[in-house]
Amino acid sequence: MFSGIVQGIAEVVSIKGSDNDKQISFTFPKDFALTNGDSISINGVCLTVVSIKKSIFTVDISGETNKITTFSHISIGDKVNIEPSLKLGDSISGHFLSGHVDGVVQIKSIESSGNSMVVSFNIPPELKPFITRKGSVGIDGVSLTVNSVNEECFNLNIIPYTKENTIIGNYSLSDLVNIEIDIIARYIEKQLVYKLDSLSHKKVIK
Incomplete structure (x- = not known):
C-alpha cells in the first residue's frame, strides 16, 4: 500500500x-x-x-x-x-494507492495557471464512473485531486512543488501515463453492482 x-x-x-x-x-x-x-x-x-x-x-x-x-x-x-511501501504508523499525506494500475490515459492538453499548470487527460469509458470533481486519482503514482471533469476529459491542477519533485514537470502533450482510481470508489461500485444483481435475482425468483 x-x-x-x-x-x-x-x-x-x-x-x-x-x-x-x-x-x-x-x-x-x-x-x-x-x-x-x-x-x-x-x-x-x-x-x-x-x-x-x-x-x-x-x-x-x-x-x-x-x-x-x-x-x-x-x-x-x-x-x-x-x-x-507504507509502514505501520506512517503519515498518510495523500490517499491510499494499491499500486494496481487500472490502465493508461493520454495527456490532451497542458496549460499554465499562474505558477501551477493544468493538465487534461482523456477518460477511458470503463473509468468514467470513478472519476469525479474533487475526487482522488493516482497519476504515475502521484496522489492528486480532480479539478474538473466532463464527458471526455478530466483536469488536474499541478502545484509548483509537485512539478519540481515528480516527473509530472516533464510531461508533454500526448504522453501516456498510468492511472489508478480511488480504491474506495472501486469497492463501493463493486458492492452496488452486487446489490443490484442480488435484487434482480430475487425479482426473477418471485
Whole structure:
C-alpha cells in the first residue's frame, strides 16, 4: 500500500528480456533506503525489488503488467517516480494507492495557471464512473485531486512543488501515463453492482 507522495525520482539504466518477461534496472537516490524483497511503487505500479547493486535496483515486469501500464514503451534514460511501501504508523499525506494500475490515459492538453499548470487527460469509458470533481486519482503514482471533469476529459491542477519533485514537470502533450482510481470508489461500485444483481435475482425468483 502507498500514499501517493513520491519520495524520489529514479532513472532507467537497463532493460532486459521480452514483453512477456522483462527485467528493468534503475538508479535511485542515495537517501532512498531499499532492501531485496521490498515493495516499491514505480510510476504507480507496485513491484518487488529483486536485486540491489550499489545505487542500482532491479525489478521484474510480468507480461500482464507490461500490457496494461506504460512499462510497455519505457526506454533507457526515462525518469520515474518512486515511493516505498507504507509502514505501520506512517503519515498518510495523500490517499491510499494499491499500486494496481487500472490502465493508461493520454495527456490532451497542458496549460499554465499562474505558477501551477493544468493538465487534461482523456477518460477511458470503463473509468468514467470513478472519476469525479474533487475526487482522488493516482497519476504515475502521484496522489492528486480532480479539478474538473466532463464527458471526455478530466483536469488536474499541478502545484509548483509537485512539478519540481515528480516527473509530472516533464510531461508533454500526448504522453501516456498510468492511472489508478480511488480504491474506495472501486469497492463501493463493486458492492452496488452486487446489490443490484442480488435484487434482480430475487425479482426473477418471485
